Amino acid sequence: MNVHELNPKKTLGVLIVLVIVVIIGFLTMKPSPYDYKLNVNQSIQLLKDTSEINFYPYELVDVLNHKNKNVVLIDLRNKYAFGRGHIPGALSIPSFDLTHKKNLRLLKDYKKNGLTVVLYSNNQLSADGPWFFFRQIGFNNVRVLLGGYNYFLKHKNNLAATRFDNSYIKGIERFNYAKVSKSSDKSFEVNQNNKPKPVIFKRRKREAVAAGGC
C-alpha cells in the first residue's frame, strides 16, 4: 500500500494550523511607528553645523508679532508649568507624550506643511534630548530654543536686544580654564598629571548566541 493512497487528513490539519499561525503573525505584527532615518554617523555630522539646529531667542520676535508664520512653538514642560506661563502661541506637549500617536501625526503634518517646529523647555538641556531624538527619526524641521523658557522670561521685554547677548549660548568656554585652574601660589605645581594614562580594557562580552551543535 502506497502512502500516497492514504488520506493525509491529519497532515493537512497540522499544516492548516501552521498557516493560521502565520496569518496570526501577520495580523499581530505592528509596524514600528518610527525608526531611525539618520544613522549614527549622519547624526554626528548634523551636530557639526549648528545653524540648522538652533533657534535664537531674538528670532522669537518675528514669531510673537506674527510676522513669521512658519514656526510652531512646542512647550515640553508639564501641563502645570505650562499653565503658569508660557511663550504666547506655544503648544503644550509634555515631553513624555511626544511619541503618542496623535502628537506624532501632528508633527508629521507640520513637517509636510513645511513648518519649523521649535522645542523648548525650562533650559536648553531639557529640550535638547527630545530635539536630537526627533532629528534622528527623520524630523529635519525640528529646532531647539536656546536659553529655554527661563531666558525668555528674563528677557521677554527686550528680546530683540538679545541678539548681542551670548550668555545663553552653550558650548563655549566661559573661562580660560587652564589659567583659572593654575594656582596663584607657585609653590606647588599642579596639573602635571592630566596626561591620559594608557587604559587597558577587557573586550566587551559578545551578545549571547545559543551554543549548539553535536
Add this chain to the structure above:
Amino acid sequence: MGPLVLNGFISSNWNLLIAVFIGMAFGFLLESSGFSSSRNIAGVFYGYNFVVIRVFFTAVIVAMVGLLYMGYFGWVNLSQIFILPTFLPSMITGAVIMGVGMIIGGFCPGTSFTAITIGKIDALVFAIGLYIGIFFFAEGYPFLEKFYLSANLGHVTLADVTGISLGWWALIFTVFALASFWITASIEKKVRKRIKDYKF
C-alpha cells in the same frame, strides 16, 4: 522576543527540562514515523521505501519556512540562534564516512536510540559502535586536528556564501523537496512491484 532562554524569559534550569520534552517529541516522531527500523532507513537507498526522504525533507522545509516567518514577525531574533559552523574539508569527509556507516549499520544515532527503546539489539550494537568510533576519533585527534580545523568559514548561512537571500533558498529547497516527494512516490511504486516478497 525569542529565543526565550537567551532573552531571560526562561531560566536555564527550566531550559533543561524543556530539553527533555523536546527530545521526547523528537524521539516519539522518529519512532512513530518508522525510523526505528533499519530496513525503512536503508530502503531509501534501494528505492523501496522513501519514508526517510519524506520525513527529513518535510521537516527541513517546514523549519526553514517557519524560521523565516518567525524572524519576520519578530518572534525570534535570528541573529541569536545557533548556526552550525562550516569547515568544508572535514565536514565533507565526515559526511562521506557517515553515509557509508549509515548503509552498513542501517541507523543513524537518533534512530538507533529510538530503536533501542523498542528492543532492537542491532541498534544497541550500533550505539556501542558510535561510542567506539568517537573514542577512536578522540584518540586520533592529535593527528586529525589540523584537518579538523582547516578552512574555518565560521557560522555562515547559505545567504552569506551565495548572496542569494534566505527567502529564495527556502523556496528552492521547498520546490526541490516537493518535487522529490512526487518523483519518489512513482519510483517506489515501480520498485515495489519488483520486490514482491517484501510486504509494506
Add this chain to the structure above:
Amino acid sequence: MENSIKKNNEKYINPYLGGVLLGIVMLISIFISGRELGISGSVRNTVVETAKVISPKAAENSTYYKKFLKKDTSPMSNWLDYEVLGVFLGGLLSGILFKRIKKPFIEHGKSITAKRRLIYALIGGILFGFGTRLGRGCTSGAALSGASTFSYGGVVVMFVLFGSAFAVAYFFRKLWV
C-alpha cells in the same frame, strides 16, 4: 520474527505528518532555546565523561577531551544530554502507544544471519561515530538542524551524506534487499 515486522508495519504515522510535526518541534526548540536537535554530541559527552572517570590525567592531557573538560560546565553544554534522555523516553512512549515494544530481537535482511547483522551494525556504528566528529554532528545535529537553519556546512553535510550512502548502496544491497 519477519512476520511480526510485517504485521506492525502499517501502524506508522503518515511520513509527511511526522515531517511537519518534526519541523514544528524544531521551530519550538529554536523559539525557546535558540538551538535545534542533536544526538551525537551527547555520545561524545559520554565518551569524555568515561575518559575522565577511567583516567583523569590522560583525559586532561588529551587535546580533544580538554576542549570539553571545563570546570564550570554551563547548562547549555548538557542540554543535549537532557534532550537525548527525552529521545529515549519519547521512543519508549511511541513504542508503547503503537505496541511495537517486544522482547530484545535483531532485525535483519533475509540474506544475512543475525550475527553478521550485528557485526555490520558495529562497523557501521564505528564509522558513523567517527564521521560525526569530523562532520560536527550527525544526521539530526548537522544535516537536519544545520540545513533547516540554512547553515552552509549543514546543507553540504546533508547532501554529501545522502549522496555517499547512495553511492555505496549498491555494494551492500545484500544487507537490506
Add this chain to the structure above:
Amino acid sequence: MNRNYYILTAIMLILAIGTVFIHERKYTSELPASELLWDILQPSRFVTTDQVAKRIIEKDPSLLLIDVRSASEYNKFSLPNAVNVPFDSIETATGQQYFGNPGTKVVLFGNDGILSNRVWILLRRLDLKNNYVMRGGLNEWIETIIQPKMPKQTDPETSFEQYNFRRAARLYFTGAKVVTGNMKKVKVVFKKRKRAAVAAGGC
C-alpha cells in the same frame, strides 16, 4: 493518489513563496528608536561636578573621564586623567574601546553639558551602558570646584559642607595655598517660622 496531497503541496509552495517577499530583518545592536526617547527623558545619567570631583580625589578605579571636545581644546586644558574622544570620533574603533566596558563608569563632559549629552544619546542608541554626563561641563566645573562661591550665612548647612568640600577639592585640583581657619557656618537654629512680633504684655 489522494487529492489532499495536491492541497498539501500547494499550501507548502505558497508558504515558501511568501518567504521570498518578506524582507529579512536587519539586526543591529542599536536600541530600538521607540525606547530611545524614554531613556533620554530619564535624568539618571546626570552627575554633578561635586560627585565627579569626589570620585577623582578618591581615585575611583572604575571612573573614566571622557572629554568630548576637540583635540585642540583638550590639549589646552582637561580634567585629570581624562581621555579625549572628540564627539565626531565616538563611532571609530579608537573611540569605541572606551565605552560599554563592564565595571567602568564613563563620565562625559564638554564645555556646557549640551554636547556631552548629545554624545550620551548617541552612545545610548548604540546600546552602550554605564555612561554619565557631567552636568554643566567644564564651565560649571570652574564655577563650582575651582572658584567656589561662599554661601550666604542664611544658606542651609549642607551648602556649607559642600563649600568646604569644594575648597578642599580646589586645593587638590589647583594646589592653591591652604587658607587657614576652616570656614564654619555659624550655627543658626531655625525656628519653624518667625512669628510676627507681638508686643509684650497683654491687654
